[in-house]
Amino acid sequence: LFIVADNIQITNKLLEKAVRKEDPYPIQQLVKKCESAGAEAIDINSGPVSQNPGKMAFLVQVIQDVTDLPVLLDSANPKAIEAGLKASNKTAIINGVSLEPVKLESILPLAKEYGTDIIGYLLNPDSSVPPDMTGRLNVAVELFKKCLDAGIDTEKLIIDPIVAPVIWQDGNIQDMEVLNVIRQLPDLLGFPVRTIAGLSNLTTGKGIKEKKLLLERTYLPMLAASGLNYILMNVFHLESVKTAVACRELMSNGIFTWESV
Amino acid sequence: LFIVADNIQITNKLLEKAVRKEDPYPIQQLVKKCESAGAEAIDINSGPVSQNPGKMAFLVQVIQDVTDLPVLLDSANPKAIEAGLKASNKTAIINGVSLEPVKLESILPLAKEYGTDIIGYLLNPDSSVPPDMTGRLNVAVELFKKCLDAGIDTEKLIIDPIVAPVIWQDGNIQDMEVLNVIRQLPDLLGFPVRTIAGLSNLTTGKGIKEKKLLLERTYLPMLAASGLNYILMNVFHLESVKTAVACRELMSNGIFTWESV
Numbered sequence: 001l002f003i004v005a006d007n008i009q010i011t012n013k014l015l016e017k018a019v020r021k022e023d024p025y026p027i028q029q030l031v032k033k034c035e036s037a038g039a040e041a042i043d044i045n046s047g048p049v050s051q052n053p054g055k056m057a058f059l060v061q062v063i064q065d066v067t068d069l070p071v072l073l074d075s076a077n078p079k080a081i082e083a084g085l086k087a088s089n090k091t092a093i094i095n096g097v098s099l100e101p102v103k104l105e106s107i108l109p110l111a112k113e114y115g116t117d118i119i120g121y122l123l124n125p126d127s128s129v130p131p132d133m134t135g136r137l138n139v140a141v142e143l144f145k146k147c148l149d150a151g152i153d154t155e156k157l158i159i160d161p162i163v164a165p166v167i168w169q170d171g172n173i174q175d176m177e178v179l180n181v182i183r184q185l186p187d188l189l190g191f192p193v194r195t196i197a198g199l200s201n202l203t204t205g206k207g208i209k210e211k212k213l214l215l216e217r218t219y220l221p222m223l224a225a226s227g228l229n230y231i232l233m234n235v236f237h238l239e240s241v242k243t244a245v246a247c248r249e250l251m252s253n254g255i256f257t258w259e260s261v
Numbered sequence: 262l263f264i265v266a267d268n269i270q271i272t273n274k275l276l277e278k279a280v281r282k283e284d285p286y287p288i289q290q291l292v293k294k295c296e297s298a299g300a301e302a303i304d305i306n307s308g309p310v311s312q313n314p315g316k317m318a319f320l321v322q323v324i325q326d327v328t329d330l331p332v333l334l335d336s337a338n339p340k341a342i343e344a345g346l347k348a349s350n351k352t353a354i355i356n357g358v359s360l361e362p363v364k365l366e367s368i369l370p371l372a373k374e375y376g377t378d379i380i381g382y383l384l385n386p387d388s389s390v391p392p393d394m395t396g397r398l399n400v401a402v403e404l405f406k407k408c409l410d411a412g413i414d415t416e417k418l419i420i421d422p423i424v425a426p427v428i429w430q431d432g433n434i435q436d437m438e439v440l441n442v443i444r445q446l447p448d449l450l451g452f453p454v455r456t457i458a459g460l461s462n463l464t465t466g467k468g469i470k471e472k473k474l475l476l477e478r479t480y481l482p483m484l485a486a487s488g489l490n491y492i493l494m495n496v497f498h499l500e501s502v503k504t505a506v507a508c509r510e511l512m513s514n515g516i517f518t519w520e521s522v
Contacts, residue, residue, distance in 0.1 A: 215507055258472055
């Protein structure tokens with residue numbers, strides 16, 4: 001289980017201002033804080049500033065100046081992703097593609113050209129969330145085929161089954177199905193496909209912070225035990241990070257030692 | 262997921278003294294505290310005082326005087342279990358039987374005679390722990406057959422797959438296999454067999470309390486997501502109880518509400 005920080009979101013006012021003024025300092029400080037907190041990769045969610053692809057390039061540069069961690073280029077704009085890939089001189093992962101036709105056409109070729117890992121979301125072509133497990137698994141098969149068609153090494157594909165907010169009418173039921181999706185994907189696709197999930201999605205919306213944190217650190221071990229490879233999360237949620245580390249130790253094939261928890 | 266308190270252990274000096282003097286007060290106070298803390302059943306681990314079956318009868322009487330919760334008669338002495346069954350005027354569960362021949366002979370008939378639920382441990386006939394999943398599943402099949410042979414309604418059987426202490430050489434690996442055992446038992450035995458696990462086993466031995474609690478609340482959701490029905494645990498571990506409740510809400514088929522977490 002690798003920990004990916006979801007903390008670099010340019011919807012954050014402070015970061016948005018820094019990106020607008022191209023001031024690296026606040027961004028780099030935050031990235032360093034994420035790394036200290038346990039991040040093993042950094043998701044760069046460029047949000048609205050993605051309209052200007054140069055801003056993603058700027059973000060990748062200033063972040064890679066202070067960390068060797070892999071970066072995830074998290075944008076709905078293919079041009080921003082491409083600018084990020086061009087700017088990157090370390091490991092970059094595309095986050096991501098879905099069955100939405102414009103994304104398939106514009107983003108899959110980038111994964112092929114740059115030979116990077118690419119995250120595929122289990123969303124319908126219209127970006128809606130499939131309501132059940134069968135829907136998600138069908139999308140996974142479609143995405144897998146599209147990657148094959150695009151000449152991408154399918155081992156580059158990382159699947160995001162889409163964690164549902166519990167406040168959705170059947171959110172928690174979907175989240176239990178997500179566990180089965182993660183468990184079944186390797187057999188379904190015929191290779192040990194990697195998976196990623198966004199933990200913050202679980203508690204999107206209103207709610208008491210303490211209860212949200214409890215829910216995060218309860219769902220995370222369920223995801224881990226299902227075989228999840230990457231957890232995208234707020235790394236400043238100390239107890240959730242500790243839980244991720246504890247999952248890793250429990251699931252390790254080495255000898256358990258209390259020191260590593 | 263039902264919460265069973267493992268707090269009534271007569272190895273505890275205070276309780277041992279109370280049982281010796283047949284003073285109900287300390288025992289009843291502790292049971293009330295367990296119920297307030299979230300216990301939904303009370304395991305009565307009579308420990309060394311089981312040599313005197315009357316003490317189990319005493320424990321059952323004084324506990325049932327202050328609570329309507331089901332009690333688990335947790336003893337290695339069939340006579341103590343029988344005394345407990347006789348004394349009980351509410352729900353009592355036998356905890357438990359294993360493939361050890363003397364237990365099969367003496368305890369299975371009690372389950373039949375009293376028509377109670379009975380917990381079966383996935384232990385070898387010599388009481389050693391099977392080292393892997395196949396070993397545990399083989400024992401489950403054997404236990405199931407022994408129940409059939411004894412004329413017990415097999416739906417009365419609750420299986421304890423035996424959580425391994427993480428400090429055992431391959432303890433954490435066994436604990437991951439335990440998850441698969443829980444998941445596979447219903448298919449293996451052909452009916453929705455119930456399962457119970459002892460959470461305190463996980464962190465038996467030396468270790469920092471805070472880390473032990475972290476490990477408990479990390480492993481518990483893994484057990485729950487595997488389909489575990491009963492968790493035997495220290496109900497004074499507040500965060501572990503909160504985690505159990507959060508598991509239940511996440512896994513509920515009803516509509517999730519923050520109020521219930």
